[in-house]
Amino acid sequence: MASPKVSIPKGTRDFTPVEMNRRNYIFDTIKSVFQLYGYSPIETPSMENLSTLMGKYGEEGDKLLFKILNSGNFLEGVDNHTEAKSDYKKMTPLISEKGLRYDLTVPFARFVVMHQNELTFPFKRYQMQPVWRADRPQKGRYREFYQCDADVIGSNSLLNETELMGIIDRVFDMLNIKTTIKLNNRKILTGIAEYIGEADKIVDITVAIDKLDKIGLDKVNEELIAKGLSQETVAKLQPIINLSGDTQSKLCQLEKIFTSSETGQKGIAEMREILDLLGYTEIKAVVEFDITLARGLNYYTGSILEVKADEVAMGSICGGGRYDNLTGIFGLPDMSGVGISFGADRIYDVLQELNRFPENTQTSTQVLFVNFGEKEMKYCLPLLAKLRKKGISAEMYPDPEKIKKQMSYANANNIPWVVVVGETEMLENKLTLKNMQGGTQEKISLQELTKSKVKTKK
C-alpha cells in the first residue's frame, strides 16, 4: 500500500489508545485531587480575542501566540494602511483579531470578569485543556499541550498557597514521582532589585539569576553586566546570589539585607507564613526556598513556585504563583488570585522515562464473543446484552472470520475472556469460556457465565 504523504504540524502529536489510556490516568489523578480540595471545573474556548491575550505574557509571549487569520476577505482594510505592508507588527491587528490561548490563567481572569455576578468568591476553579505556543519544539516542549490548572481568586489568604502545595504533593505522590517544590516570592525579587538600586531592571536581574544552576556564577555576572548593571551593583548582589544554608537561615540573612526595602520584608513575611502553615499539613514533598526561581510570566506579584521531578532532567512539570491584579486589566480591580498549573505532557514524559505507568491503565474489553456465523451470533447477542447490563464490557467480533484471526484480535487487545459458541455448544445449550491468560477453557451453562465466572475490571 502506497502511503500518502500526510503529516501533522510541527510540535503536535497523535495519541494512540495506549497513550490515551495513560494520559487519562494522569488527567484522572489530577482531576480527583482538584475535586478533593474543593475546586470546580470550567472550560473556556480554544480561541480568545487577541485583545485579551496580547501584552499579558511579555514581548516574547506575544510572538509565541498563534494568531488566527480573519475569515472572509482578510485583506479588506489593509489598503488604507500603507505602512502596515512592510511591518508585520502593524499588519497583524489588521488581518487577525483572534488567537489560540497561550495558557489557562489569562482566559480564566477574563472568565471571572465576565461572570463576576454569577460567581461566589473566593472562587476555586480547575480547568484541564490544551494550550498552544508557537515555540520551536524540543524535549518536553510542544506546540500543543495540556495544562491542568487550579486557581482560587478573591482571597488574599496564604492558606491558598499552602492548599495548592498540598494538591501538588498529593498528585505527585499518587503518580509516584519524587519531586521538589521550589518556592520564592516576587516581592523578595523586587526587594533585591530595590536593594541594589536597579528596581526597573528587575526582569533582567531575575532572568539572569534564574540561570545560576545552569551556567554558573561567573556567566550570570557576565550577563548582568551585559544587561547594563555596573560592577559595583553586581558586587552588591553577590551575597544574595550566594545565599546558603537552610531555608530559615536564608530568610534571616535576607531580612538583614532588606532593612530598607519594605516590599522585600513583606516577601519574607509571606514566605514565613506559608512555611508555618505548611507545618500543620501532612505534606511530604521537599519544599525549598530558591532565590533563583523567577518565573517568566510577568503577572505574578507574590509567591511563585515551581515543581521539578527529582529523577529526570526535564523542565518544570508544574508551576504557579500569586497574581494580585490580573483581572484589573479587564476592569475588575482588587481581586487577588493564586494558582498552579500541571504540565500533563511533561508528566507523561517523566512517567514514561521512569517506566512508572501502572500496568492496568488499559481499559480493555473483558469478554469477546467469537463470531461463527449468523445463527451463532444471534444465539449470543442476548447474552452479550446481559453481560453489559451487569456492567461487564463485552463485544462480539463483527465478522465470521477464522477463529484464529478472532483469537488474535482478543490477544492483541488484551481481552482476558473469550466465549466460543459453535454448533456443539448450541446443541448442548452451553458455551465454551476460554481464559486467554492461562489458555484454559471449560464448557459452562449460560447462567454460569453471567453469575461469577467473568468479573468486572479488577
Next chain:
RNA sequence: GUGAUUGUAGCUCAGUCGGUUAGAGUAGUGGAUUGUGGUUCCAUUGGUCGUGGGUUCGAAUCCCAUCAGUCACCCCA
C-alpha cells in the same frame, strides 16, 4: 530568532573504499493447524534510500540546495 544533528520497508535499524538485483528484525498476509490466540517453523507482500540538482562509467554512499524530524540556546509547561 540562533546553532548542531538525523532522514533507508508500517515500526526499529544495518548497508564496508562510490560498484551488479538495497538487507535484517519486527509488524502484516498465507500456511504447518478448516473449532483456538500468545510460543515455534515455513512462505510471502511491502522501498521515488526525504525532495531537487551536481560530480562520476557508476551514488543510499561524495558535493550543493531544499524540506522534514530531533536536540540545544533564547524562552518556557
